[in-house]
Amino acid sequence: MQTRHIQTDGLKQQILEAGTGPLVLLIHGFPELGISWRAQVQALGDAGFHAVAPDMRGYGSTERPTDVADYSILHLVGDMVDLVRALGETQCVVVGHDWGAPVAWHCALMRPDMFRAVFGLSVxxxxxxPKGPPTAAMAAISKRLGRGDLYINRFQAGDAHQVFDVDPTTALRKAFHAYDGATPDERQSTGFIPDGETFISTVPDDATLPPWMSEAHFREYVEAFAAGGFKGPVDWYRNLDRNWALTAHLQDALIRVPAAFVVGERDPVRNYSGQHEAGLKDWVPDLRMQVEVPGAGHWIQQEQADEVNRLLLAFLRMPGVV
Known part of the structure:
Protein backbone atom coordinates (compact mmCIF):
# COMPACT_ATOMS: atom_id res chain seq x y z
CA MET A 1 0.00 0.00 0.00
CA GLN A 2 1.03 3.56 -0.59
CA THR A 3 -0.32 6.98 0.32
CA ARG A 4 -0.15 9.92 -2.09
CA HIS A 5 -1.90 13.14 -2.97
CA ILE A 6 -3.75 13.50 -6.24
CA GLN A 7 -5.07 16.75 -7.71
CA THR A 8 -8.58 16.44 -9.11
CA ASP A 9 -10.57 19.15 -10.87
CA GLY A 10 -11.84 20.69 -7.66
CA LEU A 11 -9.85 19.26 -4.78
CA LYS A 12 -6.48 17.90 -3.72
CA GLN A 13 -7.21 14.50 -2.23
CA GLN A 14 -5.06 12.11 -0.23
CA ILE A 15 -5.52 8.48 -1.20
CA LEU A 16 -4.45 5.12 0.17
CA GLU A 17 -4.04 2.61 -2.65
CA ALA A 18 -2.73 -0.80 -3.63
CA GLY A 19 -2.77 -3.13 -6.61
CA THR A 20 -3.44 -2.90 -10.30
CA GLY A 21 -6.51 -3.94 -12.25
CA PRO A 22 -10.17 -2.87 -12.18
CA LEU A 23 -10.69 0.16 -9.96
CA VAL A 24 -12.54 -0.22 -6.65
CA LEU A 25 -13.20 3.04 -4.80
CA LEU A 26 -13.71 2.87 -1.00
CA ILE A 27 -15.53 5.78 0.68
CA HIS A 28 -15.32 6.20 4.47
CA GLY A 29 -17.78 7.77 6.87
CA PHE A 30 -17.83 9.71 10.16
CA PRO A 31 -15.52 9.99 12.04
CA GLU A 32 -13.14 7.95 9.92
CA LEU A 33 -10.43 8.26 7.26
CA GLY A 34 -9.10 6.42 4.25
CA ILE A 35 -7.07 4.25 6.64
CA SER A 36 -10.36 2.75 7.87
CA TRP A 37 -10.19 0.61 4.71
CA ARG A 38 -6.62 -0.61 5.19
CA ALA A 39 -7.62 -4.29 5.39
CA GLN A 40 -9.80 -4.01 2.28
CA VAL A 41 -7.18 -2.08 0.29
CA GLN A 42 -4.65 -4.82 1.00
CA ALA A 43 -7.05 -7.69 0.22
CA LEU A 44 -8.31 -6.10 -2.99
CA GLY A 45 -4.80 -5.28 -4.15
CA ASP A 46 -3.73 -8.87 -3.53
CA ALA A 47 -6.77 -10.12 -5.47
CA GLY A 48 -5.98 -8.21 -8.66
CA PHE A 49 -7.85 -4.95 -8.18
CA HIS A 50 -6.72 -1.33 -7.95
CA ALA A 51 -8.10 -0.36 -4.54
CA VAL A 52 -8.27 3.35 -3.69
CA ALA A 53 -9.47 4.81 -0.38
CA PRO A 54 -9.47 8.62 -0.24
CA ASP A 55 -9.64 10.87 2.77
CA MET A 56 -12.94 12.49 1.88
CA ARG A 57 -13.61 16.21 1.55
CA GLY A 58 -13.02 17.88 4.94
CA TYR A 59 -11.15 14.89 6.39
CA GLY A 60 -7.51 14.07 7.06
CA SER A 61 -5.04 15.33 4.49
CA THR A 62 -7.64 16.11 1.82
CA GLU A 63 -8.55 19.78 1.39
CA ARG A 64 -11.19 21.29 3.68
CA PRO A 65 -13.43 23.97 2.14
CA THR A 66 -14.70 26.44 4.74
CA ASP A 67 -18.21 27.06 3.37
CA VAL A 68 -20.90 24.72 4.72
CA ALA A 69 -22.58 24.66 1.31
CA ASP A 70 -19.45 23.09 -0.19
CA TYR A 71 -20.28 19.76 1.46
CA SER A 72 -23.48 18.92 -0.44
CA ILE A 73 -24.12 15.50 -1.96
CA LEU A 74 -23.37 17.02 -5.38
CA HIS A 75 -19.90 18.02 -4.20
CA LEU A 76 -19.27 14.62 -2.61
CA VAL A 77 -20.34 12.65 -5.67
CA GLY A 78 -18.48 15.12 -7.88
CA ASP A 79 -15.28 14.52 -5.90
CA MET A 80 -15.53 10.80 -6.64
CA VAL A 81 -16.20 11.42 -10.34
CA ASP A 82 -13.15 13.68 -10.45
CA LEU A 83 -11.05 11.10 -8.61
CA VAL A 84 -11.94 8.31 -11.03
CA ARG A 85 -10.98 10.57 -13.93
CA ALA A 86 -7.75 11.70 -12.25
CA LEU A 87 -6.81 8.03 -11.82
CA GLY A 88 -7.11 7.61 -15.58
CA GLU A 89 -10.24 5.47 -15.46
CA THR A 90 -13.77 5.75 -16.84
CA GLN A 91 -15.49 3.15 -14.64
CA CYS A 92 -15.21 1.62 -11.19
CA VAL A 93 -17.04 -0.25 -8.47
CA VAL A 94 -17.87 2.03 -5.54
CA VAL A 95 -17.95 0.89 -1.91
CA GLY A 96 -19.20 3.05 0.95
CA HIS A 97 -19.53 2.79 4.73
CA ASP A 98 -21.54 4.99 7.13
CA TRP A 99 -21.81 8.45 5.50
CA GLY A 100 -19.76 6.99 2.65
CA ALA A 101 -22.64 4.62 1.89
CA PRO A 102 -25.11 7.40 0.91
CA VAL A 103 -22.34 8.90 -1.22
CA ALA A 104 -21.74 5.53 -2.88
CA TRP A 105 -25.46 4.93 -3.43
CA HIS A 106 -25.78 8.38 -5.01
CA CYS A 107 -22.72 7.80 -7.18
CA ALA A 108 -24.53 4.78 -8.62
CA LEU A 109 -27.82 6.67 -8.85
CA MET A 110 -26.40 9.77 -10.56
CA ARG A 111 -23.63 8.27 -12.71
CA PRO A 112 -24.37 4.61 -13.45
CA ASP A 113 -22.20 4.93 -16.57
CA MET A 114 -19.14 5.46 -14.35
CA PHE A 115 -20.05 3.62 -11.15
CA ARG A 116 -20.94 0.25 -12.61
CA ALA A 117 -21.71 -1.46 -9.28
CA VAL A 118 -22.18 -0.41 -5.64
CA PHE A 119 -21.47 -2.13 -2.32
CA GLY A 120 -22.98 -0.41 0.73
CA LEU A 121 -22.01 -1.06 4.35
CA SER A 122 -24.07 -0.20 7.46
CA VAL A 123 -26.39 2.42 5.88
CA PRO A 130 -41.35 13.51 -1.15
CA LYS A 131 -43.14 15.10 1.81
CA GLY A 132 -40.35 17.46 2.82
CA PRO A 133 -36.80 17.89 4.15
CA PRO A 134 -35.44 15.11 6.36
CA THR A 135 -34.43 17.00 9.50
CA ALA A 136 -38.03 18.03 10.26
CA ALA A 137 -39.14 14.40 9.92
CA MET A 138 -36.32 13.28 12.22
CA ALA A 139 -37.26 15.89 14.80
CA ALA A 140 -40.88 14.75 14.72
CA ILE A 141 -39.85 11.13 15.27
CA SER A 142 -37.61 12.14 18.18
CA LYS A 143 -40.44 14.11 19.78
CA ARG A 144 -42.85 11.22 19.40
CA LEU A 145 -40.40 8.78 20.98
CA GLY A 146 -39.55 11.15 23.83
CA ARG A 147 -35.92 10.03 23.91
CA GLY A 148 -34.30 13.39 23.21
CA ASP A 149 -32.90 14.67 19.94
CA LEU A 150 -31.42 12.42 17.28
CA TYR A 151 -27.76 13.41 17.10
CA ILE A 152 -28.22 14.29 13.42
CA ASN A 153 -30.57 17.09 14.43
CA ARG A 154 -28.10 18.31 17.06
CA PHE A 155 -25.41 18.40 14.37
CA GLN A 156 -27.41 21.04 12.46
CA ALA A 157 -26.25 23.73 14.92
CA GLY A 158 -23.40 25.87 13.66
CA ASP A 159 -21.28 25.14 16.72
CA ALA A 160 -22.05 21.41 16.99
CA HIS A 161 -18.51 20.40 16.00
CA GLN A 162 -16.93 22.30 18.88
CA VAL A 163 -17.73 19.63 21.50
CA PHE A 164 -15.55 17.27 19.43
CA ASP A 165 -12.79 19.79 18.81
CA VAL A 166 -12.30 20.45 22.54
CA ASP A 167 -10.93 16.96 23.14
CA PRO A 168 -10.56 14.83 19.97
CA THR A 169 -9.03 11.93 21.91
CA THR A 170 -12.04 11.54 24.20
CA ALA A 171 -14.54 12.22 21.42
CA LEU A 172 -13.09 9.58 19.13
CA ARG A 173 -12.59 7.00 21.86
CA LYS A 174 -16.21 7.37 22.94
CA ALA A 175 -17.53 7.30 19.37
CA PHE A 176 -15.70 4.10 18.47
CA HIS A 177 -16.74 2.49 21.78
CA ALA A 178 -20.41 3.44 21.57
CA TYR A 179 -20.96 2.00 18.09
CA ASP A 180 -18.85 -1.14 18.33
CA GLY A 181 -20.26 -4.65 18.23
CA ALA A 182 -18.24 -5.76 21.27
CA THR A 183 -19.78 -3.04 23.45
CA PRO A 184 -22.63 -4.29 25.70
CA ASP A 185 -26.16 -3.18 24.80
CA GLU A 186 -26.50 -0.83 27.75
CA ARG A 187 -23.32 1.03 26.76
CA GLN A 188 -23.99 1.32 23.05
CA SER A 189 -25.31 4.61 21.71
CA THR A 190 -29.00 4.83 20.83
CA GLY A 191 -28.35 7.84 18.61
CA PHE A 192 -30.66 9.98 20.76
CA ILE A 193 -29.39 12.74 23.05
CA PRO A 194 -31.45 13.86 26.09
CA ASP A 195 -31.80 17.54 26.95
CA GLY A 196 -28.71 18.91 28.65
CA GLU A 197 -26.48 16.19 27.21
CA THR A 198 -24.16 16.02 24.19
CA PHE A 199 -23.13 13.23 21.84
CA ILE A 200 -19.98 12.90 23.95
CA SER A 201 -21.53 13.04 27.42
CA THR A 202 -24.01 10.23 26.70
CA VAL A 203 -21.13 7.73 26.45
CA PRO A 204 -19.58 6.51 29.75
CA ASP A 205 -16.30 8.19 30.68
CA ASP A 206 -14.61 4.81 31.12
CA ALA A 207 -15.25 3.89 27.47
CA THR A 208 -12.43 1.79 26.07
CA LEU A 209 -11.15 1.30 22.55
CA PRO A 210 -12.75 -1.56 20.60
CA PRO A 211 -10.78 -4.82 20.68
CA TRP A 212 -9.82 -4.49 17.00
CA MET A 213 -8.29 -1.01 17.37
CA SER A 214 -4.67 -0.71 18.49
CA GLU A 215 -3.37 2.36 20.29
CA ALA A 216 -1.15 3.13 17.28
CA HIS A 217 -4.11 3.00 14.88
CA PHE A 218 -6.18 5.16 17.22
CA ARG A 219 -3.41 7.76 17.34
CA GLU A 220 -3.64 8.10 13.55
CA TYR A 221 -7.25 9.21 13.92
CA VAL A 222 -6.52 11.51 16.84
CA GLU A 223 -3.65 13.24 15.06
CA ALA A 224 -5.70 13.74 11.89
CA PHE A 225 -8.74 15.20 13.66
CA ALA A 226 -6.66 17.29 16.05
CA ALA A 227 -5.01 18.87 13.01
CA GLY A 228 -8.05 19.22 10.77
CA GLY A 229 -10.91 19.58 13.23
CA PHE A 230 -14.46 18.31 13.01
CA LYS A 231 -16.16 21.24 11.25
CA GLY A 232 -15.82 19.82 7.73
CA PRO A 233 -17.04 16.33 8.72
CA VAL A 234 -20.03 17.74 10.63
CA ASP A 235 -20.81 20.04 7.67
CA TRP A 236 -21.81 16.89 5.78
CA TYR A 237 -24.76 16.58 8.19
CA ARG A 238 -25.61 20.27 7.88
CA ASN A 239 -26.35 19.70 4.19
CA LEU A 240 -29.12 17.13 4.63
CA ASP A 241 -31.94 19.54 3.89
CA ARG A 242 -29.92 21.19 1.12
CA ASN A 243 -29.33 17.76 -0.41
CA TRP A 244 -33.08 17.13 -0.35
CA ALA A 245 -33.64 20.37 -2.28
CA LEU A 246 -30.84 19.66 -4.76
CA THR A 247 -32.04 16.17 -5.65
CA ALA A 248 -35.66 16.80 -6.61
CA HIS A 249 -34.77 15.58 -10.10
CA LEU A 250 -33.97 12.17 -8.61
CA GLN A 251 -37.36 11.69 -6.95
CA ASP A 252 -38.46 8.04 -7.33
CA ALA A 253 -35.33 7.14 -9.33
CA LEU A 254 -34.02 3.60 -8.88
CA ILE A 255 -30.44 2.37 -8.55
CA ARG A 256 -30.18 -0.06 -11.45
CA VAL A 257 -26.55 -1.20 -11.32
CA PRO A 258 -25.56 -4.44 -9.52
CA ALA A 259 -25.55 -3.82 -5.78
CA ALA A 260 -24.89 -5.35 -2.38
CA PHE A 261 -25.64 -4.34 1.19
CA VAL A 262 -23.92 -5.62 4.34
CA VAL A 263 -24.77 -4.59 7.90
CA GLY A 264 -23.67 -5.64 11.37
CA GLU A 265 -26.21 -7.47 13.49
CA ARG A 266 -25.46 -5.15 16.43
CA ASP A 267 -25.03 -1.88 14.54
CA PRO A 268 -26.71 0.92 16.57
CA VAL A 269 -27.30 2.92 13.38
CA ARG A 270 -30.06 0.43 12.63
CA ASN A 271 -32.04 2.17 15.40
CA TYR A 272 -32.73 5.02 12.99
CA SER A 273 -31.88 3.83 9.47
CA GLY A 274 -32.80 0.16 9.73
CA GLN A 275 -36.35 0.73 8.51
CA HIS A 276 -34.93 1.17 5.00
CA GLU A 277 -33.40 -2.32 4.95
CA ALA A 278 -36.65 -4.21 4.36
CA GLY A 279 -37.59 -2.24 1.25
CA LEU A 280 -34.09 -1.99 -0.22
CA LYS A 281 -34.89 -4.34 -3.11
CA ASP A 282 -37.71 -2.02 -4.20
CA TRP A 283 -35.22 0.78 -4.83
CA VAL A 284 -32.26 -1.36 -5.89
CA PRO A 285 -33.76 -4.02 -8.18
CA ASP A 286 -30.40 -5.65 -9.02
CA LEU A 287 -29.55 -6.26 -5.36
CA ARG A 288 -27.29 -9.31 -5.53
CA MET A 289 -26.48 -9.62 -1.83
CA GLN A 290 -28.01 -8.46 1.46
CA VAL A 291 -26.17 -9.85 4.49
CA GLU A 292 -26.34 -9.35 8.25
CA VAL A 293 -23.00 -10.16 9.89
CA PRO A 294 -23.50 -11.81 13.30
CA GLY A 295 -22.07 -9.90 16.25
CA ALA A 296 -20.75 -7.02 14.19
CA GLY A 297 -21.38 -3.41 15.14
CA HIS A 298 -21.03 -0.25 13.09
CA TRP A 299 -17.30 -0.31 12.26
CA ILE A 300 -17.88 -3.48 10.32
CA GLN A 301 -15.03 -3.35 7.81
CA GLN A 302 -12.57 -3.12 10.70
CA GLU A 303 -14.42 -5.28 13.24
CA GLN A 304 -14.98 -8.13 10.80
CA ALA A 305 -12.33 -7.41 8.16
CA ASP A 306 -11.98 -11.00 6.92
CA GLU A 307 -15.72 -11.49 6.51
CA VAL A 308 -16.21 -8.13 4.77
CA ASN A 309 -13.30 -8.93 2.46
CA ARG A 310 -14.84 -12.31 1.66
CA LEU A 311 -18.23 -10.79 0.87
CA LEU A 312 -16.76 -7.94 -1.14
CA LEU A 313 -14.61 -10.23 -3.28
CA ALA A 314 -17.56 -12.59 -3.81
CA PHE A 315 -19.62 -9.64 -5.06
CA LEU A 316 -16.86 -8.38 -7.33
CA ARG A 317 -16.61 -11.83 -8.93
CA MET A 318 -20.31 -12.02 -9.77
CA PRO A 319 -21.20 -11.78 -13.48
CA GLY A 320 -21.53 -8.23 -14.72
CA VAL A 321 -20.08 -6.52 -11.67
CA VAL A 322 -16.55 -5.85 -13.00
Whole structure:
Protein backbone atom coordinates (compact mmCIF):
# COMPACT_ATOMS: atom_id res chain seq x y z
CA MET A 1 0.00 0.00 0.00
CA GLN A 2 1.03 3.56 -0.59
CA THR A 3 -0.32 6.98 0.32
CA ARG A 4 -0.15 9.92 -2.09
CA HIS A 5 -1.90 13.14 -2.97
CA ILE A 6 -3.75 13.50 -6.24
CA GLN A 7 -5.07 16.75 -7.71
CA THR A 8 -8.58 16.44 -9.11
CA ASP A 9 -10.57 19.15 -10.87
CA GLY A 10 -11.84 20.69 -7.66
CA LEU A 11 -9.85 19.26 -4.78
CA LYS A 12 -6.48 17.90 -3.72
CA GLN A 13 -7.21 14.50 -2.23
CA GLN A 14 -5.06 12.11 -0.23
CA ILE A 15 -5.52 8.48 -1.20
CA LEU A 16 -4.45 5.12 0.17
CA GLU A 17 -4.04 2.61 -2.65
CA ALA A 18 -2.73 -0.80 -3.63
CA GLY A 19 -2.77 -3.13 -6.61
CA THR A 20 -3.44 -2.90 -10.30
CA GLY A 21 -6.51 -3.94 -12.25
CA PRO A 22 -10.17 -2.87 -12.18
CA LEU A 23 -10.69 0.16 -9.96
CA VAL A 24 -12.54 -0.22 -6.65
CA LEU A 25 -13.20 3.04 -4.80
CA LEU A 26 -13.71 2.87 -1.00
CA ILE A 27 -15.53 5.78 0.68
CA HIS A 28 -15.32 6.20 4.47
CA GLY A 29 -17.78 7.77 6.87
CA PHE A 30 -17.83 9.71 10.16
CA PRO A 31 -15.52 9.99 12.04
CA GLU A 32 -13.14 7.95 9.92
CA LEU A 33 -10.43 8.26 7.26
CA GLY A 34 -9.10 6.42 4.25
CA ILE A 35 -7.07 4.25 6.64
CA SER A 36 -10.36 2.75 7.87
CA TRP A 37 -10.19 0.61 4.71
CA ARG A 38 -6.62 -0.61 5.19
CA ALA A 39 -7.62 -4.29 5.39
CA GLN A 40 -9.80 -4.01 2.28
CA VAL A 41 -7.18 -2.08 0.29
CA GLN A 42 -4.65 -4.82 1.00
CA ALA A 43 -7.05 -7.69 0.22
CA LEU A 44 -8.31 -6.10 -2.99
CA GLY A 45 -4.80 -5.28 -4.15
CA ASP A 46 -3.73 -8.87 -3.53
CA ALA A 47 -6.77 -10.12 -5.47
CA GLY A 48 -5.98 -8.21 -8.66
CA PHE A 49 -7.85 -4.95 -8.18
CA HIS A 50 -6.72 -1.33 -7.95
CA ALA A 51 -8.10 -0.36 -4.54
CA VAL A 52 -8.27 3.35 -3.69
CA ALA A 53 -9.47 4.81 -0.38
CA PRO A 54 -9.47 8.62 -0.24
CA ASP A 55 -9.64 10.87 2.77
CA MET A 56 -12.94 12.49 1.88
CA ARG A 57 -13.61 16.21 1.55
CA GLY A 58 -13.02 17.88 4.94
CA TYR A 59 -11.15 14.89 6.39
CA GLY A 60 -7.51 14.07 7.06
CA SER A 61 -5.04 15.33 4.49
CA THR A 62 -7.64 16.11 1.82
CA GLU A 63 -8.55 19.78 1.39
CA ARG A 64 -11.19 21.29 3.68
CA PRO A 65 -13.43 23.97 2.14
CA THR A 66 -14.70 26.44 4.74
CA ASP A 67 -18.21 27.06 3.37
CA VAL A 68 -20.90 24.72 4.72
CA ALA A 69 -22.58 24.66 1.31
CA ASP A 70 -19.45 23.09 -0.19
CA TYR A 71 -20.28 19.76 1.46
CA SER A 72 -23.48 18.92 -0.44
CA ILE A 73 -24.12 15.50 -1.96
CA LEU A 74 -23.37 17.02 -5.38
CA HIS A 75 -19.90 18.02 -4.20
CA LEU A 76 -19.27 14.62 -2.61
CA VAL A 77 -20.34 12.65 -5.67
CA GLY A 78 -18.48 15.12 -7.88
CA ASP A 79 -15.28 14.52 -5.90
CA MET A 80 -15.53 10.80 -6.64
CA VAL A 81 -16.20 11.42 -10.34
CA ASP A 82 -13.15 13.68 -10.45
CA LEU A 83 -11.05 11.10 -8.61
CA VAL A 84 -11.94 8.31 -11.03
CA ARG A 85 -10.98 10.57 -13.93
CA ALA A 86 -7.75 11.70 -12.25
CA LEU A 87 -6.81 8.03 -11.82
CA GLY A 88 -7.11 7.61 -15.58
CA GLU A 89 -10.24 5.47 -15.46
CA THR A 90 -13.77 5.75 -16.84
CA GLN A 91 -15.49 3.15 -14.64
CA CYS A 92 -15.21 1.62 -11.19
CA VAL A 93 -17.04 -0.25 -8.47
CA VAL A 94 -17.87 2.03 -5.54
CA VAL A 95 -17.95 0.89 -1.91
CA GLY A 96 -19.20 3.05 0.95
CA HIS A 97 -19.53 2.79 4.73
CA ASP A 98 -21.54 4.99 7.13
CA TRP A 99 -21.81 8.45 5.50
CA GLY A 100 -19.76 6.99 2.65
CA ALA A 101 -22.64 4.62 1.89
CA PRO A 102 -25.11 7.40 0.91
CA VAL A 103 -22.34 8.90 -1.22
CA ALA A 104 -21.74 5.53 -2.88
CA TRP A 105 -25.46 4.93 -3.43
CA HIS A 106 -25.78 8.38 -5.01
CA CYS A 107 -22.72 7.80 -7.18
CA ALA A 108 -24.53 4.78 -8.62
CA LEU A 109 -27.82 6.67 -8.85
CA MET A 110 -26.40 9.77 -10.56
CA ARG A 111 -23.63 8.27 -12.71
CA PRO A 112 -24.37 4.61 -13.45
CA ASP A 113 -22.20 4.93 -16.57
CA MET A 114 -19.14 5.46 -14.35
CA PHE A 115 -20.05 3.62 -11.15
CA ARG A 116 -20.94 0.25 -12.61
CA ALA A 117 -21.71 -1.46 -9.28
CA VAL A 118 -22.18 -0.41 -5.64
CA PHE A 119 -21.47 -2.13 -2.32
CA GLY A 120 -22.98 -0.41 0.73
CA LEU A 121 -22.01 -1.06 4.35
CA SER A 122 -24.07 -0.20 7.46
CA VAL A 123 -26.39 2.42 5.88
CA UNK A 124 -28.94 1.26 3.27
CA UNK A 125 -30.06 3.43 0.39
CA UNK A 126 -32.61 5.93 1.70
CA UNK A 127 -34.84 7.25 -1.09
CA UNK A 128 -35.72 10.91 -1.20
CA UNK A 129 -38.73 11.67 0.97
CA PRO A 130 -41.35 13.51 -1.15
CA LYS A 131 -43.14 15.10 1.81
CA GLY A 132 -40.35 17.46 2.82
CA PRO A 133 -36.80 17.89 4.15
CA PRO A 134 -35.44 15.11 6.36
CA THR A 135 -34.43 17.00 9.50
CA ALA A 136 -38.03 18.03 10.26
CA ALA A 137 -39.14 14.40 9.92
CA MET A 138 -36.32 13.28 12.22
CA ALA A 139 -37.26 15.89 14.80
CA ALA A 140 -40.88 14.75 14.72
CA ILE A 141 -39.85 11.13 15.27
CA SER A 142 -37.61 12.14 18.18
CA LYS A 143 -40.44 14.11 19.78
CA ARG A 144 -42.85 11.22 19.40
CA LEU A 145 -40.40 8.78 20.98
CA GLY A 146 -39.55 11.15 23.83
CA ARG A 147 -35.92 10.03 23.91
CA GLY A 148 -34.30 13.39 23.21
CA ASP A 149 -32.90 14.67 19.94
CA LEU A 150 -31.42 12.42 17.28
CA TYR A 151 -27.76 13.41 17.10
CA ILE A 152 -28.22 14.29 13.42
CA ASN A 153 -30.57 17.09 14.43
CA ARG A 154 -28.10 18.31 17.06
CA PHE A 155 -25.41 18.40 14.37
CA GLN A 156 -27.41 21.04 12.46
CA ALA A 157 -26.25 23.73 14.92
CA GLY A 158 -23.40 25.87 13.66
CA ASP A 159 -21.28 25.14 16.72
CA ALA A 160 -22.05 21.41 16.99
CA HIS A 161 -18.51 20.40 16.00
CA GLN A 162 -16.93 22.30 18.88
CA VAL A 163 -17.73 19.63 21.50
CA PHE A 164 -15.55 17.27 19.43
CA ASP A 165 -12.79 19.79 18.81
CA VAL A 166 -12.30 20.45 22.54
CA ASP A 167 -10.93 16.96 23.14
CA PRO A 168 -10.56 14.83 19.97
CA THR A 169 -9.03 11.93 21.91
CA THR A 170 -12.04 11.54 24.20
CA ALA A 171 -14.54 12.22 21.42
CA LEU A 172 -13.09 9.58 19.13
CA ARG A 173 -12.59 7.00 21.86
CA LYS A 174 -16.21 7.37 22.94
CA ALA A 175 -17.53 7.30 19.37
CA PHE A 176 -15.70 4.10 18.47
CA HIS A 177 -16.74 2.49 21.78
CA ALA A 178 -20.41 3.44 21.57
CA TYR A 179 -20.96 2.00 18.09
CA ASP A 180 -18.85 -1.14 18.33
CA GLY A 181 -20.26 -4.65 18.23
CA ALA A 182 -18.24 -5.76 21.27
CA THR A 183 -19.78 -3.04 23.45
CA PRO A 184 -22.63 -4.29 25.70
CA ASP A 185 -26.16 -3.18 24.80
CA GLU A 186 -26.50 -0.83 27.75
CA ARG A 187 -23.32 1.03 26.76
CA GLN A 188 -23.99 1.32 23.05
CA SER A 189 -25.31 4.61 21.71
CA THR A 190 -29.00 4.83 20.83
CA GLY A 191 -28.35 7.84 18.61
CA PHE A 192 -30.66 9.98 20.76
CA ILE A 193 -29.39 12.74 23.05
CA PRO A 194 -31.45 13.86 26.09
CA ASP A 195 -31.80 17.54 26.95
CA GLY A 196 -28.71 18.91 28.65
CA GLU A 197 -26.48 16.19 27.21
CA THR A 198 -24.16 16.02 24.19
CA PHE A 199 -23.13 13.23 21.84
CA ILE A 200 -19.98 12.90 23.95
CA SER A 201 -21.53 13.04 27.42
CA THR A 202 -24.01 10.23 26.70
CA VAL A 203 -21.13 7.73 26.45
CA PRO A 204 -19.58 6.51 29.75
CA ASP A 205 -16.30 8.19 30.68
CA ASP A 206 -14.61 4.81 31.12
CA ALA A 207 -15.25 3.89 27.47
CA THR A 208 -12.43 1.79 26.07
CA LEU A 209 -11.15 1.30 22.55
CA PRO A 210 -12.75 -1.56 20.60
CA PRO A 211 -10.78 -4.82 20.68
CA TRP A 212 -9.82 -4.49 17.00
CA MET A 213 -8.29 -1.01 17.37
CA SER A 214 -4.67 -0.71 18.49
CA GLU A 215 -3.37 2.36 20.29
CA ALA A 216 -1.15 3.13 17.28
CA HIS A 217 -4.11 3.00 14.88
CA PHE A 218 -6.18 5.16 17.22
CA ARG A 219 -3.41 7.76 17.34
CA GLU A 220 -3.64 8.10 13.55
CA TYR A 221 -7.25 9.21 13.92
CA VAL A 222 -6.52 11.51 16.84
CA GLU A 223 -3.65 13.24 15.06
CA ALA A 224 -5.70 13.74 11.89
CA PHE A 225 -8.74 15.20 13.66
CA ALA A 226 -6.66 17.29 16.05
CA ALA A 227 -5.01 18.87 13.01
CA GLY A 228 -8.05 19.22 10.77
CA GLY A 229 -10.91 19.58 13.23
CA PHE A 230 -14.46 18.31 13.01
CA LYS A 231 -16.16 21.24 11.25
CA GLY A 232 -15.82 19.82 7.73
CA PRO A 233 -17.04 16.33 8.72
CA VAL A 234 -20.03 17.74 10.63
CA ASP A 235 -20.81 20.04 7.67
CA TRP A 236 -21.81 16.89 5.78
CA TYR A 237 -24.76 16.58 8.19
CA ARG A 238 -25.61 20.27 7.88
CA ASN A 239 -26.35 19.70 4.19
CA LEU A 240 -29.12 17.13 4.63
CA ASP A 241 -31.94 19.54 3.89
CA ARG A 242 -29.92 21.19 1.12
CA ASN A 243 -29.33 17.76 -0.41
CA TRP A 244 -33.08 17.13 -0.35
CA ALA A 245 -33.64 20.37 -2.28
CA LEU A 246 -30.84 19.66 -4.76
CA THR A 247 -32.04 16.17 -5.65
CA ALA A 248 -35.66 16.80 -6.61
CA HIS A 249 -34.77 15.58 -10.10
CA LEU A 250 -33.97 12.17 -8.61
CA GLN A 251 -37.36 11.69 -6.95
CA ASP A 252 -38.46 8.04 -7.33
CA ALA A 253 -35.33 7.14 -9.33
CA LEU A 254 -34.02 3.60 -8.88
CA ILE A 255 -30.44 2.37 -8.55
CA ARG A 256 -30.18 -0.06 -11.45
CA VAL A 257 -26.55 -1.20 -11.32
CA PRO A 258 -25.56 -4.44 -9.52
CA ALA A 259 -25.55 -3.82 -5.78
CA ALA A 260 -24.89 -5.35 -2.38
CA PHE A 261 -25.64 -4.34 1.19
CA VAL A 262 -23.92 -5.62 4.34
CA VAL A 263 -24.77 -4.59 7.90
CA GLY A 264 -23.67 -5.64 11.37
CA GLU A 265 -26.21 -7.47 13.49
CA ARG A 266 -25.46 -5.15 16.43
CA ASP A 267 -25.03 -1.88 14.54
CA PRO A 268 -26.71 0.92 16.57
CA VAL A 269 -27.30 2.92 13.38
CA ARG A 270 -30.06 0.43 12.63
CA ASN A 271 -32.04 2.17 15.40
CA TYR A 272 -32.73 5.02 12.99
CA SER A 273 -31.88 3.83 9.47
CA GLY A 274 -32.80 0.16 9.73
CA GLN A 275 -36.35 0.73 8.51
CA HIS A 276 -34.93 1.17 5.00
CA GLU A 277 -33.40 -2.32 4.95
CA ALA A 278 -36.65 -4.21 4.36
CA GLY A 279 -37.59 -2.24 1.25
CA LEU A 280 -34.09 -1.99 -0.22
CA LYS A 281 -34.89 -4.34 -3.11
CA ASP A 282 -37.71 -2.02 -4.20
CA TRP A 283 -35.22 0.78 -4.83
CA VAL A 284 -32.26 -1.36 -5.89
CA PRO A 285 -33.76 -4.02 -8.18
CA ASP A 286 -30.40 -5.65 -9.02
CA LEU A 287 -29.55 -6.26 -5.36
CA ARG A 288 -27.29 -9.31 -5.53
CA MET A 289 -26.48 -9.62 -1.83
CA GLN A 290 -28.01 -8.46 1.46
CA VAL A 291 -26.17 -9.85 4.49
CA GLU A 292 -26.34 -9.35 8.25
CA VAL A 293 -23.00 -10.16 9.89
CA PRO A 294 -23.50 -11.81 13.30
CA GLY A 295 -22.07 -9.90 16.25
CA ALA A 296 -20.75 -7.02 14.19
CA GLY A 297 -21.38 -3.41 15.14
CA HIS A 298 -21.03 -0.25 13.09
CA TRP A 299 -17.30 -0.31 12.26
CA ILE A 300 -17.88 -3.48 10.32
CA GLN A 301 -15.03 -3.35 7.81
CA GLN A 302 -12.57 -3.12 10.70
CA GLU A 303 -14.42 -5.28 13.24
CA GLN A 304 -14.98 -8.13 10.80
CA ALA A 305 -12.33 -7.41 8.16
CA ASP A 306 -11.98 -11.00 6.92
CA GLU A 307 -15.72 -11.49 6.51
CA VAL A 308 -16.21 -8.13 4.77
CA ASN A 309 -13.30 -8.93 2.46
CA ARG A 310 -14.84 -12.31 1.66
CA LEU A 311 -18.23 -10.79 0.87
CA LEU A 312 -16.76 -7.94 -1.14
CA LEU A 313 -14.61 -10.23 -3.28
CA ALA A 314 -17.56 -12.59 -3.81
CA PHE A 315 -19.62 -9.64 -5.06
CA LEU A 316 -16.86 -8.38 -7.33
CA ARG A 317 -16.61 -11.83 -8.93
CA MET A 318 -20.31 -12.02 -9.77
CA PRO A 319 -21.20 -11.78 -13.48
CA GLY A 320 -21.53 -8.23 -14.72
CA VAL A 321 -20.08 -6.52 -11.67
CA VAL A 322 -16.55 -5.85 -13.00
Missing amino acids: PFQPRR
